[in-house]
Amino acid sequence: MGRVVGIDLGTTFSLIAHMDxxxxxxxxxxxxxxxxxxxxxxxxxxxxKIIVGEPARERLxxxxxxxxxxxxxxxxxxxxxxxxELKLFPFRIDPESRNVIRVRLGDKLFTxxxxxxxxxxxxxxxxxxxxxEPVERAVITVPAYFNDAQRQATKDAGRLAGxxxxxxxxxxxxxxxxxxxxxxxxxxxxxxDFGGGTFxxxxxxxxxxxxxxxxxxxxxxxxxxxxxxxxxxAMMKVAREAIAREPxxxxxxxxxxxxxxxxELIRAKHELSGSDRTSVALSMAxxxxxxxxxxxxxxxxxxxxxxxxxxxxxxxLADAKLTPKEIDEVVLVGGSTxxxxxxxxxxxxxxxxxxxxxxxxEVVALGAxxxxxILETGVKTMLLLDVTPLSLGMETMGGVVxxxxxxxxxxxxxxxxxxxxxVENQTGIDVHVLQGERELAKDCRSLARFQLRVPPGPAGxxxxxxxxxxxxxxILQVAARDLRSGQQHxxxxxxxxGLNDEEVERMLEESIEFAEQxxxxxxxxxxxxxxxxxLHATEKTLAEPRAAGIAASELSAxxxxxxxxxxxxxxxxxxxxxxxxxxQRIDELNQATMRLAEIIMNSALQTALExxxxxxx
Amino acid sequence: MSVTQTRTNATGPTASAxxxxxxxxxxxxxxxAACGKIQALPAGADYFAFFGLPQKLTLDPAALEAQFxxxxxxxxxxxxxxxxxxxxxxxxxxxxELNDAYRTLREPIxxxxxxxxxxxxxxxxxxxxxxPPELLEEVFELNESLDELREARAEGGDTAALRxxxxxxxxxxLQKLEDVDAELAAVxxxxxxxxxxxxxxxxxxxxxxxxxxxxxxxxYIRNLVAGVQKELTEV
Numbered sequence: 076m077g078r079v080v081g082i083d084l085g086t087t088f089s090l091i092a093h094m095d096x097x098x099x100x101x102x103x104x105x106x107x108x109x110x111x112x113x114x115x116x117x118x119x120x121x122x123x124k125i126i127v128g129e130p131a132r133e134r135l136x137x138x139x140x141x142x143x144x145x146x147x148x149x150x151x152x153x154x155x156x157x158x159x160e161l162k163l164f165p166f167r168i169d170p171e172s173r174n175v176i177r178v179r180l181g182d183k184l185f186t187x188x189x190x191x192x193x194x195x196x197x198x199x200x201x202x203x204x205x206x207x208e209p210v211e212r213a214v215i216t217v218p219a220y221f222n223d224a225q226r227q228a229t230k231d232a233g234r235l236a237g238x239x240x241x242x243x244x245x246x247x248x249x250x251x252x253x254x255x256x257x258x259x260x261x262x263x264x265x266x267x268d269f270g271g272g273t274f275x276x277x278x279x280x281x282x283x284x285x286x287x288x289x290x291x292x293x294x295x296x297x298x299x300x301x302x303x304x305x306x307x308x309a310m311m312k313v314a315r316e317a318i319a320r321e322p323x324x325x326x327x328x329x330x331x332x333x334x335x336x337x338x339e340l341i342r343a344k345h346e347l348s349g350s351d352r353t354s355v356a357l358s359m360a361x362x363x364x365x366x367x368x369x370x371x372x373x374x375x376x377x378x379x380x381x382x383x384x385x386x387x388x389x390x391x392l393a394d395a396k397l398t399p400k401e402i403d404e405v406v407l408v409g410g411s412t413x414x415x416x417x418x419x420x421x422x423x424x425x426x427x428x429x430x431x432x433x434x435x436x437e438v439v440a441l442g443a444x445x446x447x448x449i450l451e452t453g454v455k456t457m458l459l460l461d462v463t464p465l466s467l468g469m470e471t472m473g474g475v476v477x478x479x480x481x482x483x484x485x486x487x488x489x490x491x492x493x494x495x496x497x498v499e500n501q502t503g504i505d506v507h508v509l510q511g512e513r514e515l516a517k518d519c520r521s522l523a524r525f526q527l528r529v530p531p532g533p534a535g536x537x538x539x540x541x542x543x544x545x546x547x548x549x550i551l552q553v554a555a556r557d558l559r560s561g562q563q564h565x566x567x568x569x570x571x572x573g574l575n576d577e578e579v580e581r582m583l584e585e586s587i588e589f590a591e592q593x594x595x596x597x598x599x600x601x602x603x604x605x606x607x608x609x610l611h612a613t614e615k616t617l618a619e620p621r622a623a624g625i626a627a628s629e630l631s632a633x634x635x636x637x638x639x640x641x642x643x644x645x646x647x648x649x650x651x652x653x654x655x656x657x658x659q660r661i662d663e664l665n666q667a668t669m670r671l672a673e674i675i676m677n678s679a680l681q682t683a684l685e686x687x688x689x690x691x692x
Numbered sequence: 693m694s695v696t697q698t699r700t701n702a703t704g705p706t707a708s709a710x711x712x713x714x715x716x717x718x719x720x721x722x723x724x725a726a727c728g729k730i731q732a733l734p735a736g737a738d739y740f741a742f743f744g745l746p747q748k749l750t751l752d753p754a755a756l757e758a759q760f761x762x763x764x765x766x767x768x769x770x771x772x773x774x775x776x777x778x779x780x781x782x783x784x785x786x787x788x789e790l791n792d793a794y795r796t797l798r799e800p801i802x803x804x805x806x807x808x809x810x811x812x813x814x815x816x817x818x819x820x821x822x823x824p825p826e827l828l829e830e831v832f833e834l835n836e837s838l839d840e841l842r843e844a845r846a847e848g849g850d851t852a853a854l855r856x857x858x859x860x861x862x863x864x865x866l867q868k869l870e871d872v873d874a875e876l877a878a879v880x881x882x883x884x885x886x887x888x889x890x891x892x893x894x895x896x897x898x899x900x901x902x903x904x905x906x907x908x909x910x911x912y913i914r915n916l917v918a919g920v921q922k923e924l925t926e927v
Contacts, residue, residue: 241773284758286765450773458765484795487769487788544788547769 079212079241079451080104080202081249081443084191084229086147086272086302087410088112090440091198093206094448101253101444103437104205106197112436113201117193118142119180124596127197136338139165139330141181145304146194148272149176149187150232151225153572160300165330174572188232188574189582195236213238214447216439218273219245220297220387220464222510223522223551224572230550231579241450243548246270247277248292248461249442250408253433255281255290255457262403263293265392267421267429268439269384270409272302276388278395278402287456294394294483295464296387303344303411306377310340313376314355318364332357336364347373348413374416381420388424394483405429408438460485463545470507470516479543482512489544493558500531506541508551521571527555527564539564602657606649609661613642613668622675629674637667712778722767722786730767730782738810739793748887749804749880751797760794801873801910804880804903813900814907824909827868834861834916838923845926855924862920865913872910879903 081101083090090111095102103111108129118131119141126134134142148160153174161168169177169184177184195215202210215238217229226243233240244252247266254264261281268275275297282289314336339355346353352369392399407429411417422428433441449457462483468476469492479490494504504527511519529537538558545551555564574582616622617638626635645660711718716726720734720741740747743759765771767790772783796802808814823831841854883899 242770282761284761284765286762289761289764291761449770453771453774458768458770460764460768481795485791487784488791488795489788490792544784546784547787 078202078206078208078210079214079447080199080210081440081445081447082195082198082213082215083246083249083440083443084147084194084215084217084232085115085439086145086270086304087115088271088436089115089194089198090437091202092437092440092444093202094444094451101441101448103440104202106201111440113194113198114144115147115194116142116144117146117180117190119183119185121181123183125193127193135334136331139334140167143178143180143190145272146178146187146190148300148304149178150191151187151222151228151573152176165333174570175574175578186574186582188228188235191229191232192235195232195238199236199238211237211239212241212447214242214244214443214450215240216246216249216443217243217549218270218297218299219247219268219275219277219295220273220299221549222299222465222520223549224520224570225299226548226550227570227573230548231574231582234579235582240548242446243550244443244446244459245275245277245292245295245461245464245549246273246439247275247295247408248279248290248459249440249446250406250438251277251279251281251290251442252445252457252459253438253442254406254430255288263395263397263401264404264406265388265402265425266406266408267384267388267412268297268408269411269417270302271411272300272304274298274301274384274387276384276391278391278397287458289458289460291460291485292462292483293397294391295462296391296394297464298383298387301380301383302409305380306344306411306414307337307341309376309380310344310373311337314340314364314366317366321363343368344373345413348415370415377414377416381414381417384417385420385424399425402427407431408435410436461547461549462486463488463549465510465520466512467522467543467545467551468509468511468519470509474516476509476511476514476516476519480545484545486545486549487547489542491540491542494527494537494539494541495535496529496532496537497534499534501529501534501537502531503528504537504539508543508553522551523553523570525553525566527566541566598654599652599657602654602661603649606645606657606661609664610642610645610649613638613664616671616675621678622671625674625678626671630671634667634670638664638671641667722763730772730779730786732782733785733789739789739797739806742789742793743797745797746887747807748884749800749807750884751803753798756794756798760790763790800877800880801907804876805907808900808904808907811900813904824912827913830861830864831916834858834865834920837861838920841923858920858924862917862924865917865920869910869913869917872906872913876903876906876910879906 078093081092083092090103090113092101092103094100105111106113106128110129113128114132116128116131116135118126118134118138120126131142132144135144143166145164148164149157149166154168154172154176157166157168157176160166167179169179171177175186177186178190195213199210199213213233215229215233217226221229229243230240247268250266250268251264261283264279264281266275266277266279268277275295277295278293280291280293282291336357339357343353343355347368347370350370352367354368355364355366357364402425405421405425405427407418407421412421412431412435418429418431445457446459449455449459463480463486464482466478466482467480467490468478471477479492480488494506496504505524506527507516507524508522509516509519510522513519527539527541529539539555540558541553541555543551543553553566555566556562557564617626641660641664645657645664648656648660651657709718710716711724711727711729711731713729714724714727716724718731718734719725720737722731723729724731738747743756743763745751764787767783767787769780769783769787772780775783796806805814837854837858841851841858844851844854879899879902883896883903886896886899
């Protein structure tokens with residue numbers, strides 16, 4: 076079956092971790108550049124080659140129109156949802172796309188799950204290299220406040236990357252799992268998770284039972300569009316205003332300059348967590364900027380953003396029926412919690428210093444590895460009981476939403492609804508499923524619409540029971556049953572956002588092609604390396620006077636021509652992308668040089684033996 | 693979101709009287725006594741039975757929580773990742789039922805509503821919208837004040853005095869809500885006593901009818917309070 080890994084598919088960085096059997100502790104797996112962090116950046120070459128992580132991040136500067144970052148912000152969302160985002164991010168959305176966004180990278184279009192799948196595939200390859208065996212099953216983390224469509228999109232991404240997603244785990248809950256192992260905590264814990272693109276707060280109760288530890292989530296809240304990116308954007312705005320005041324500053328900034336500026340500002344942001352002042356100097360025509368930033372100016376700038384995190388905190392506490400004083404431990408997660416103002420805001424509110432012993436960038440991936448281990452070996456010492464972040468409802472008369480599963484219900488959770496016809500000979504009953512807390516359907520997130528088909532008959536005769544079930548991943552399942560016949564009732568669901576099954580299937584086929592392409596690429600690299608070695612050896616031999624002398628005296632003209640031709644043909648093959656051709660030409664060159672090699676070997680042997688007595692041999 | 697076609701159902705005909713795995717006689721327990729395999733939910737089971745409890749309305753919250761945790765260990769899908777798809781679905785069904793049951797039974801009012809719903813005395817989502825006779829006068833006054841407030845707001849007039857009057861009325865109704873809850877708790881205790889003494893249908897059904905009537909009144913007052921709250925918070 077292979078191992079189960081834990082993956083934190085983050086807005087800015089992604090990580091992969093596993094439970095180390097030697098230490099019994101979770102551990103992150105490093106990538107080829109030595110770091111555990113894989114920048115969540117994907118770039119597409121003109122020839123279709125996919126580049127992920129650190130090398131892709133470098134391309135943000137050199138090839139911004141072929142490179143995408145923060146794709147997590149687009150997961151499970153429609154075009155109408157991301158209009159605000161588009162003002163700040165250089166995403167190039169295909170104007171044709173509606174309920175599934177399609178992003179243009181170079182001359183190709185990709186959906187967010189496909190792009191996320193490239194990141195997952197990269198992480199998977201890190202783990203496979205590390206273990207020396209295939210990795211096919213994973214636990215992937217999602218922001219606790221992700222809705223059904225965002226979760227489904229994440230699951231689709233896993234599938235497209237060739238991973239069976241055993242479980243989606245909420246990020247703050249994963250962090251609590253990692254911390255629990257680390258500290259054996261008890262009582263009520265608040266996990267404040269301020270990452271690159273999302274903010275989550277979860278309130279948990281840690282219970283010791285005879286069977287083991289239970290991590291029961293009491294409530295969760297958050298904002299799927301509040302993160303370190305917003306701080307970067309606020310800094311960008313100030314910097315661009317400063318540029319605009321410069322002569323020529325009003326002219327359009329090229330993509331490269333914008334990315335360079337963003338990179339510098341992020342560096343400055345990081346520096347301000349440790350020092351009181353920093354500066355940003357950038358000269359890239361037509362932009363020129365020389366900004367001095369001090370800690371207090373930075374804090375004034377980001378105070379409104381940090382303040383926005385406190386509203387979800389208050390709501391989560393109210394739902395858990397707790398006051399800030401009743402919280403025993405506060406855990407900080409996510410890179411943005413390194414900012415001193417964030418730490419101060421949290422510790423002032425809860426009146427206690429927060430925990431930050433574990434690396435806030437790694438803690439979620441480590442927790443995912445803990446859950447992966449639980450699923451792999453069975454529930455033994457820990458059990459996680461998570462909740463659904465948003466209420467599930469149905470549209471009723473007048474566009475009002477009737478809630479059927481309240482938010483913060485422990486999952487799996489279910490509700491059954493009975494449907495019947497209102498008028499005679501009605502053949503269908505429309506059902507509209509939504510997620511959210513608002514009263515009107517138009518203000519909630521539409522999940523899906525479907526129609527229950529019924530045979531014509533008197534009003535009220537049909538009796539169709541629909542079971543809505545939110546599974547342990549927080550994803551909704553719907554099943555319908557005709558109560559009169561007892562038969563399963565077929566429903567065709569049109570998801571409001573995200574991919575339908577056929578689309579996922581088609582992408583899956585394409586991703587297998589990608590996998591083949593990856594394989595071909597690796598083969599090509601290996602064949603090229605071998606060809607280079609043999610070409611180098613052949614040319615070196617022929618350049619050597621003694622060997623050249625042997626070739627001239629011992630080989631026929633045909634044999635000599637065969638060698639020159641084979642060398643030329645192998646060189647031509649190396650320039651192509653056909654690894655099979657390279658292999659064939661290597662074989663041909665080996666054949667052509669075989670007799671020459673034999674003669675040289677023999678002659679070398681003779682030389683070596685000359686002057687030595689027989690008994691020495 | 694996904695559509696499932698193979699799921700068994702809580703009240704479905706798939707819940708059989710025999711263990712699906714070893715054919716031993718099913719007792720309605722979570723696991724088969726003979727082979728230990730997880731079982732389908734039997735038809736017509738209620739949340740009380742799921743926890744192995746009688747249909748009594750007074751519950752020890754700590755004992756209920758402890759039982760919830762105990763059952764979670766056994767039924768949670770985490771335990772069934774490597775089981776067959778059929779067993780995974782049974783785990784999903786049982787653990788969702790467990791969570792639904794706990795969510796309902798831990799709240800005293802929801803517990804009573806559920807009992808009435810389960811016994812067929814109450815329909816989900818239906819609440820009588822007529823004012824209870826004894827409240828008619830006060831409700832009439834309240835509605836008048838609400839109209840005045842809306843009018844004053846539309847004309848940009850001074851609303852402070854009206855707001856104060858409404859806040860007072862709201863307090864009055866909140867007090868009534870507390871009274872109603874006390875009344876409901878008293879009848880619930882009567883119901884438990886009737887169950888303990890093995891009282892028959894003729895003694896039990898008037899108690900159920902009374903609880904139903906009180907719940908209707910409660911829901912009416914709650915809507916009233918919520919309505920006032922909405923007007924007061926609107927600027």
